[in-house]
Amino acid sequence: MSKTSPGRFFEDYRLGEVIDHAVPRTLTAGERALYHALYPARHALHSSDTFAQGCGLPASPFDDLIVFHTVFGKTVPDISLNAVANLGYAEGRWLAPVWPGDTLSARSEVIGLKQTSSGQTGIVWVRTTGRSQHGAPVLDYVRWVMVRKRDAAAAAPDTHVPDLRAALDPGDLTVPEGLDFTRYDFAASGERYALGDYTKGEIIDHVDAVTVEEAEHMMATRLWQNTAKVHFDTRARPDGRRLIYGGHVISLARALSFNGLANAQMLAGLNAGSHVNPCHASDTVTAWSEVLDTAPTDAPGIGAIRLRLVASTEPGTDLRDADGRYLGHVLLDLDYWALCPA
Template structure:
C-alpha cells in the first residue's frame, strides 16, 4: 500500500519519536498571507525597522504563524484521523523565526489513554520545531482524540503525562538583544504599557470577524494541515467542515490588538482548550483577562500572562463556564499564554 491512510489510536507507542515530513523554508510570503488572513497588526512583526529599534535583526514571522507551520507538519502523523484537537500545555517560543529559516518538526508520544467507548483514544505528544541549525525554535505538548481503526485492538496501559499548569516567569525565553527602552508607542498603535494593566483586569476587544469557508481553507492549506475534519465535508455526519482550531487562535490573537496592541511577543503557552466547534458563518469576538505579571531581565521588557477567550455570536460579556464548570456553548477557545510588553 503506497498511500497513507493516517495513523489510528492503536498504532501509537509510548515513547516513540516521529520525525515529520516535509521541511519548509519560510519566506516573507508567509507573513503577507498571515496578515491577509487575520487582522494582524503587531508592529514588531510588520516592520523590520521597528524590530531593529527593539534590538532584533529584522521583523520575525508572527509567533502563531511559526506555530501553525510546525503544527501543520505533525498532522499527517498525529491527527489525520482525529476527532478533535483537545488542548495544549508547556509551550515555549525559544527563538524568533525569520524569513530564510528552514523549519522541520518531530514529536514524541508521552501519553496514551483509550476512551471508555472503545472507539477512540487520546494521544499526548511533545512536539519540537527545529531550524536549519538544529536549534529548537518552538516546543509544546498537545493532546488529540484519535479514532481507532480496529475496534477490537486491545487498549494500551493508560498513561497521562503530568504537565505543569503554568510556565514559570523565570523560565520564559526572552529573545537575545530584545530592548524596549526606545519603544515607539505611537507607531505601535496604543499608549498602554505593562504598568497600565492590573491582574484581574478584563478587556473586551470589541471587534468581530465572521468566519468564511474560503479563508479557513486557505489557512489550512497554507499550513499544510491535512486533517480530514477540515478538508472533507463527507467526513462528519453533519456534512460540515470543522474550522481549524489554529484559525480561531490567530483570529482571537489578532482581535486582541484592540486593547493589547503592545503585547508584542508570545513566548509561552500555558494551556489551551478548543471548547466548542466553530463553523463557517460563525462570527468570532474575543476578550482577555490579565492573569499575572512579571519583570524580565531584558531592558524595558515586562511579561504579562493573559487569558484570551474567543466566543461566537450570542455570548454574554466575559462569560466562560456554566455553574458546573462546563464551557458555555458560545465559547470557542480558552487560551492562557505569556507575552512580552514594554514597561
C-alpha cells in the same frame, strides 16, 4: 501493496515513540503576506522592520503563530490525520525568532496514551519540537488529540497520562537575543499601555469581530500544510460540515486582541489551551482577555504579561454555566505569556 497511507489510528501509537515529521518548510515573505491577508494581525514588531530595529532586532521576525502553525502542520499527517478533535495544549515555549529564509522541521515524542470509555477512540499526548535548519529549537509544546481507532476491538494500551505543569514560570520564558524595549515607540505601536497599566483580574473586551468564511479557513489550513480530513472533507464528520482548524481561531482571536493589547508584542509561553466547541464557516468570532499575572524579566525594558484569551461566537465575557461547564458559544480558552514594554 498500496503506496498510500490512511494515516495512523490510536492503536498505532507507542509510549516513548519518537516521530520525525516529513517535509521541512522554508518560510518566505509570502507566508507573512498571506498571514496578514487572512487575519487582522497588526502587532508592530511583526509588521515593521523599522519598529523591530528600534527594539534591537535586525528585522521584523515572523509572527509567532506563523511558527506555531507551520510546526503544527508538519505533525498532522502523523498525529491527527484521523483526529476527532484537538483537545488542548500545555508547556509551550517560543525559543527563538524565525526569519524569512529559515527552514522549519518538527519531531514529536508520544508521552501519553489513554483509550476513551467508548472504546472507539483514544487520546494521544505528544511533545513536539520545531527546529531551524541549523538544528536549533525554535518552539516546543505539548498537545493532546482524540484519535479514532481502526478496530474498536483492538486491545487498549496501558494508560499513561503525563503530568503537565499548569503554567510556566516567568523564568522559563525566552527573551530573544538583543530585544530591548527601553526606547519603545508607543506612537508607532498603536497604544500607550505598558505592563504597569494592567492589573491582575482586569478584563479587556476587544470589541471587534470577524466572520469566518469557508474559503479563508481552508486557504489558511492549506497554507500550513495541515491535511486533517475534518477541515476539508464534508464526509469526515457526521454533521457533514467542515471543522475550522483550531489554530485559525487562535490567530483570529490573537489578532483581535490588538485592540487593548497592542503592546503584548511577542508570544513567549503557552500555558494551557482548549478548543472548547467547534467553529464552522459563517460563525462570527469575538474575543476578550483576562490579565492573569505580570512579571519583570532580566531584559532591558521588557516585562511579561500572562493573559487568558477567550474566543466566542457571542459578545460578552460569560464563560461557564452554573455547573461549571463551558457555554455553547465559547470556542477557545487560551492561557499564554507575552512580552511587552515594562
